């Protein structure tokens with residue numbers, strides 16, 4: 001009995017710093033996502049106001065990767081967005097991301113709020129973090145069911161294999177996905 005207790009204490013002592021690291025990494029990742037999401041929303045609103053939705057397509061098309069990259073350069077994290085219903089095929093999920101996206105859908109179907117779905121894991125020596133992206137009203141202009149004809153035409157031209165339409169408010173549009181080499 002005593003041996004078991006000692007063993008348990010040793011294991012806890014070993015696990016504690018690792019858990020603290022994980023908490024710090026999660027917090028760091030969540031902070032980057034908050035900035036990234038905020039910057040994207042600001043750019044989209046500005047873009048739509050300035051030139052209408054067709055012009056704003058360039059925001060998602062060019063600024064999202066640029067914003068993601070600037071966060072990556074600053075922080076040492078890889079930052080991106082992914083989805084099971086892709087607009088840009090180069091945002092496609094890898095095996096871990098695909099599993100998490102399916103899990104997010106299941107958790108949402110079971111009643112969890114899409115605003116708070118997150119997942120974290122260490123995969124092949126990298127710490128990985130994902131946070132679900134719910135579909136808001138603003139997103140429907142380019143990801144909803146009733147796109148304006150000129151928006152539809154531009155999207156079809158830029159993304160011939162586009163699957164990222166037909167979303168309703170509250171649907172999971174995808175997820176932010178971050179990773180950092182440990």
Ligand code: HEC
Nearest residue numbers: 056057060061081083086087088091138139142164173174
């Ligand atoms: C003005 C049009 C427009 C609006 C509004 C818009 N998007 Fe997009 N979205 C796009 C385009 C274009 C892409 C492809 C970007 C690329 O090439 O990487 C995209 C890609 C994405 C992706 C990456 C995965 C994929 O399918 O390639 C996510 C996630 C996403 N959008 C979420 C959102 C959310 C959430 C909102 C609302 C806050 C939103 N979008 C609003 C046009 C838009």
